[in-house]
Amino acid sequence: MGGKSATKTAYFEKLKLLLDTHSSIFIVGIDNVSSQQMHEIRIALRGEATVLMGKNTMVRRALKGFVAENPEFEKLQPFVKGNIGFIFTNGDLKDIKEKILANRVAAPAKAGAVAPDDVWIPGGNTGMEPGKTAFFQALGVPTKIARGTIEIVSDLKLVEAGNKVGASEASLLNLLNISPFTYGMTIAQVYQEGQVFGADVLDISEEQLLATFSKAISTITAVSLAVSYPTLPAVIHNLVNGYKKVLAVAIETDYSWPEIDELKDRIANPDAYASAAPAAAAATSGGDAPAAAAPAEEEEESDDDMGFGLFD
Numbered sequence: 001m002g003g004k005s006a007t008k009t010a011y012f013e014k015l016k017l018l019l020d021t022h023s024s025i026f027i028v029g030i031d032n033v034s035s036q037q038m039h040e041i042r043i044a045l046r047g048e049a050t051v052l053m054g055k056n057t058m059v060r061r062a063l064k065g066f067v068a069e070n071p072e073f074e075k076l077q078p079f080v081k082g083n084i085g086f087i088f089t090n091g092d093l094k095d096i097k098e099k100i101l102a103n104r105v106a107a108p109a110k111a112g113a114v115a116p117d118d119v120w121i122p123g124g125n126t127g128m129e130p131g132k133t134a135f136f137q138a139l140g141v142p143t144k145i146a147r148g149t150i151e152i153v154s155d156l157k158l159v160e161a162g163n164k165v166g167a168s169e170a171s172l173l174n175l176l177n178i179s180p181f182t183y184g185m186t187i188a189q190v191y192q193e194g195q196v197f198g199a200d201v202l203d204i205s206e207e208q209l210l211a212t213f214s215k216a217i218s219t220i221t222a223v224s225l226a227v228s229y230p231t232l233p234a235v236i237h238n239l240v241n242g243y244k245k246v247l248a249v250a251i252e253t254d255y256s257w258p259e260i261d262e263l264k265d266r267i268a269n270p271d272a273y274a275s276a277a278p279a280a281a282a283a284t285s286g287g288d289a290p291a292a293a294a295p296a297e298e299e300e301e302s303d304d305d306m307g308f309g310l311f312d
Helices: 002-021 035-045 056-066 071-079 093-102 130-138 167-175 199-203 206-227 232-252 258-268 270-305
Strands: 024-029 049-052 084-089 104-107 119-121 143-146 149-152 156-159 181-184 186-192 195-197
Touching (some): 002 049, 002 056, 002 084, 024 071, 035 049, 071 186, 071 195, 084 093, 093 199, 119 167, 156 167, 186 199, 258 270
Antiparallel strands (some): 024 084, 104 181
């Protein structure tokens, strides 16, 4: 009795320490995960994350005791069900996620197992003797005899995703050396600093976030301008539009300041400003002419020197 109590106390202390010292937690499903896979995952995450397993009743009891000090831990309680574990980390969540999901192994079909995906049998020669044709026919697999062996005529979906694998289906898959399933850790939820979200959130790229943010800003700006409601994204547009209105009023009235006086003069005397533009362009091109002529004079001097011999 004392040994169990000490073990439970040690587990509570370890869980509390990990919760207090890590900002993020992966809640992972470990159905059909072998002990060898668990060992390999621990090695892959060494130095970046800590894997902790435990009975759900013990975990729930521990979390319930921690809630008084950290109410945010209450958000973990609904996910402590089924065959799950915790992975604690302070590292990059995307990197940790990739390492968790990378370790998957192919597994043969077992009778009674639920198929996570559709199970297909590919068409082609099986290499089996014709005596086993009845076994294929019982499962509705189209076959023919080719070169003394059984050949499956076309691809066939043997088991649909979500259905249980029957004993006959499992036997056939094993005869064909087909391991249709892959097993590994799955990520149920991610906890980070009081927030719980699905693992698919980690697949969102920075480009997608920026595009969504820009679209939202554009929408807010358009709505703000349409209803004349001031918002931060629309401020610059409001200022520009307001200044345009001020200019329009100033042009139609005697109200003036240095900038508007110049604008009024441009409107009143467009020809004067139109003729000034070509003159400025001509002055610029004329200033470049002497510089262009200088190389020509140097070339003429060089040609005169060529008329003398070495002994003149």
